Amino acid sequence: MSLLRVENLGIQFGGVRAIQSLDFVINPGTIHSIIGPNGAGKTTLFNIITGIYAPTAGDIYLDNVPITGRRPHELARMGMSRTFQNLQIMKTMTAIENVMVGRHLHLNRNLLSCLLRLPSVTRGDRQARKRCVELMESVGLGAYIDAEAGSMPYGALKRLEIARALAAEPKLLLLDEPAAGLNAAETKEIDEVIVKVARSGVTVVLVEHDMKLVMGISDHILVLDYGRKLAEGTPDEVRANPAVVAAYLGNVGNVGTVGTMGTVS
Amino acid sequence: MAHNVRPSGYSKFAKKQTYTRRMSTRKSRAQMLLSERGGGMASLLLVILVLPLFLANDYHYDVAVNIGINAIVVVGLNLLIGYAGQISLGHAGFFGLGAYTSAVLTAHYGLHGLLALPIGALGVGVLAYAIARPVLRLSGHYLAMATLGVGLIINIIISREAWLTGGPDGMYVPLLEVFGTEVYGGPMWYWIVAATLLLAVWLSLNLIDSPVGRALRGLHGSEVAAQVAGVDTTRYKVMVFVISAVMAAVAGSLAAHFSEFVTPAKADFSHSILFVTMVVLGGMASTFGAVVGAAVLTLLPQFLADFADYEHVILGLIMMTVMIFMPKGLVPTLAALARRGARRTAR
Numbered sequence: 250m251s252l253l254r255v256e257n258l259g260i261q262f263g264g265v266r267a268i269q270s271l272d273f274v275i276n277p278g279t280i281h282s283i284i285g286p287n288g289a290g291k292t293t294l295f296n297i298i299t300g301i302y303a304p305t306a307g308d309i310y311l312d313n314v315p316i317t318g319r320r321p322h323e324l325a326r327m328g329m330s331r332t333f334q335n336l337q338i339m340k341t342m343t344a345i346e347n348v349m350v351g352r353h354l355h356l357n358r359n360l361l362s363c364l365l366r367l368p369s370v371t372r373g374d375r376q377a378r379k380r381c382v383e384l385m386e387s388v389g390l391g392a393y394i395d396a397e398a399g400s401m402p403y404g405a406l407k408r409l410e411i412a413r414a415l416a417a418e419p420k421l422l423l424l425d426e427p428a429a430g431l432n433a434a435e436t437k438e439i440d441e442v443i444v445k446v447a448r449s450g451v452t453v454v455l456v457e458h459d460m461k462l463v464m465g466i467s468d469h470i471l472v473l474d475y476g477r478k479l480a481e482g483t484p485d486e487v488r489a490n491p492a493v494v495a496a497y498l499g500n501v502g503n504v505g506t507v508g509t510m511g512t513v514s
Numbered sequence: 515m516a517h518n519v520r521p522s523g524y525s526k527f528a529k530k531q532t533y534t535r536r537m538s539t540r541k542s543r544a545q546m547l548l549s550e551r552g553g554g555m556a557s558l559l560l561v562i563l564v565l566p567l568f569l570a571n572d573y574h575y576d577v578a579v580n581i582g583i584n585a586i587v588v589v590g591l592n593l594l595i596g597y598a599g600q601i602s603l604g605h606a607g608f609f610g611l612g613a614y615t616s617a618v619l620t621a622h623y624g625l626h627g628l629l630a631l632p633i634g635a636l637g638v639g640v641l642a643y644a645i646a647r648p649v650l651r652l653s654g655h656y657l658a659m660a661t662l663g664v665g666l667i668i669n670i671i672i673s674r675e676a677w678l679t680g681g682p683d684g685m686y687v688p689l690l691e692v693f694g695t696e697v698y699g700g701p702m703w704y705w706i707v708a709a710t711l712l713l714a715v716w717l718s719l720n721l722i723d724s725p726v727g728r729a730l731r732g733l734h735g736s737e738v739a740a741q742v743a744g745v746d747t748t749r750y751k752v753m754v755f756v757i758s759a760v761m762a763a764v765a766g767s768l769a770a771h772f773s774e775f776v777t778p779a780k781a782d783f784s785h786s787i788l789f790v791t792m793v794v795l796g797g798m799a800s801t802f803g804a805v806v807g808a809a810v811l812t813l814l815p816q817f818l819a820d821f822a823d824y825e826h827v828i829l830g831l832i833m834m835t836v837m838i839f840m841p842k843g844l845v846p847t848l849a850a851l852a853r854r855g856a857r858r859t860a861r
């Protein structure tokens with residue numbers, strides 16, 4: 250059974266059809282990558298799936314439940330979590346507070362309990378803090394626990410996004426270019442984190458330009474071009490697909506970052 | 515800490531960092547007193563206890579009580595503006611509604627003051643809730659305009675319905691009675707307002723350092739990130755708007771009984787602006803900043819009264835100077851300076 254099913258999806262901004270009649274399925278426990286040149290509609294697709302944009306056509310199902318048009322916080326409650334390509338960091342908070350916002354749904358959020366600082370609130374916060382520290386250490390943010398998020402370097406913020414998304418303990422995690430702008434060593438670390446997360450049973454949807462990373466860790470790849478599906482399949486199938494090769498992959502065999510796929514948008 | 519850390523995010527002194535972190539999770543009593551929570555509450559309590567020694571006459575008490583009443587409003591408003599990042603230019607309207615509910619219910623309908631106060635608070639809470647949903651969908655200038663409109667409408671209604679409110683001339687308010695004794699005079703009011711302020715500060719500190727508080731600060735930092743983390747941002751904005759309105763209403767009720775007289779000026783636009791200015795001057799997103807902001811802007815006009823015509827000009831100049839040199843407001847700027855000083859002496 251599929252975890253996420255997208256049927257005939259479409260969205261239009263004025264005259265621009267950013268996504269057109271798109272169908273695909275994501276199976277649980279897999280790493281599913283979405284690739285395509287800048288402007289192909291990958292981020293837009295994430296925004297639709299996570300409820301930030303309402304599609305102009307089509308349907309989305311999570312665990313066979315129709316979720317089209319549901320709001321982001323409802324989808325979070327259903328087990329969805331994501332990171333943002335253009336960082337969305339709460340800059341006036343500390344790093345660990347950012348991660349603890351990610352744990353929101355697991356904490357006592359009763360207004361009266363919070364106003365009166367009942368033991369259940371402080372106990373929950375203490376446990377959450379401990380968990381979030383572990384989580385931050387596991388993504389290599391051990392040195393930044395109480396740092397002001399606003400003063401952290403870019404590479405650390407990329408990881409902070411991942412830690413915050415993981416803190417929610419999602420069953421579906423969408424990562425929008427987690428390795429963009431990172432150097433080779435950092436990319437490798439992110440790569441390890443993603444594989445580790447996937448091994449723990451979380452289904453990962455990955456948008457990434459780094460072909461080495463994508464080809465290395467994906468179970469399934471969807472290729473988008475101008476908002477349409479160009480190809481999909483296993484990494485080998487996609488690599489061998491003539492349409493993909495013709496369009497832009499070129500010499501994916503010896504990989505690296507593929508030049509024509511452009512830079513971070 | 516920034517230069518101890520490599521760009522990759524790994525510390526050169528990983529061990530040492532972990533060690534300090536482990537130390538800092540278990541706070542010593544000294545650290546507790548230096549923290550905003552413990553130390554701030556202790557200092558506020560100390561000031562409240564010591565201040566009466568310096569209050570020599572009714573006028574002094576009058577100013578002190580007004581500082582307390584304003585501080586209650588500003589602590590609430592700071593939750594909305596400083597922490598959740600939403601603006602309101604209409605909170606004097608809620609303050610005025612609280613004041614007039616107490617005035618009308620006790621003067622015209624003979625209700626007990628201690629019953630009228632929660633009725634006013636509840637009524638304002640319900641009204642704020644009804645207003646908040648459509649209004650808080652707006653943001654920035656639109657939210658400012660909408661809340662300004664709400665305040666204006668409340669003010670106009672209070673001024674127009676003279677049969678109930680006495681119109682522009684205002685109306686008398688009976689004394690508040692607590693446990694069979696009438697609350698009268700500066701000292702008694704001082705302790706009532708001080709206790710209410712301490713309660714307001716305590717609730718505010720509790721809220722901010724809780725999952726709800728982090729959600730509020732989070733939606734200020736990035737609304738979309740808060741949403742995908744599961745925060746129903748609209749609901750939280752409405753919640754904090756209602757809380758701040760209720761706190762303004764309670765302060766209004768106290769003010770009405772304290773001065774034994776209410777006028778529509780309590781609900782007017784310039785009063786709303788004054789509250790916002792107190793938040794900004796004291797320091798956004800600082801509960802004690804809110805108290806300091808209220809104190810400074812209630813006190814300053816008293817000192818400047820001698821300058822008569824130039825009072826407002828001088829007030830404006832002082833505020834401009836503070837905001838240019840301390841854009842984060844008084845308390846956050848001074849706290850940062852103190853922290854830097856402490857670190858220097860520690861080295």
Ligand SMILES: Nc1ncnc2c1ncn2[C@@H]1O[C@H](COP(=O)(O)OP(=O)(O)O)[C@@H](O)[C@H]1O
Pocket residue numbers: 262265267285286287288289290291292293294514
């Ligand atoms: N909010 C929006 N309003 C108008 N156009 C948009 C909006 N979001 C995305 N687009 C357009 O949709 C297309 C796909 O963009 P995007 O999803 O960001 O691409 P990708 O993430 O694959 O680089 C682009 O042409 C972009 O300009």
Ligand SMILES: [Mg+2]
Pocket residue numbers: 291292293334514
């Ligand atoms: Mg994108």
